[in-house]
Amino acid sequence: MKKGILSQLLLGAFLTGLAATATAAGDASAGETKAIPCLGCHGIPGYFNVYPTYHVPRVGGQHAQYIVDALKAYKSGARGHRTMRAQAASLTEQDMADIAAYFAAATND
DSSP: OOHHHHHHHHHHHHHHHHHHHHHHSOOHHHHHHHTHHHHHHHTSTTOEETTTTEEOOOOTTOOHHHHHHHHHHHHHTSSOOHHHHHHHHTOOHHHHHHHHHHHHHOOOO
16 A cells, blocks of 8 residues: 555544544533433432332432443433433433533532
8 A cells, every 4th residue: 555545544544533532522511401301310319219119320420431321222222211211312422422521520419
């Protein structure tokens, strides 16, 4: 392969990687608004779901990538929880990243 073509391919791959990273980065300030529906359950200390009864985790301070991965799993059905699947169904990847950035920066206080 010619050196010029290889350089162009490597540059293209590098720029594609940068674009993917930029898209994946969440905006915590946008996530604050997008997370409002989440706070009805995940923002209440000691909250238990009525049926089936289980403790709803507070997600403030959680790693952003964990939250994104969980939301993607709910959206795809890989994680089975009807309410969370319904909540995640309409979220874009950017929405998920924004919500995750908001919760990662938040505390459980």
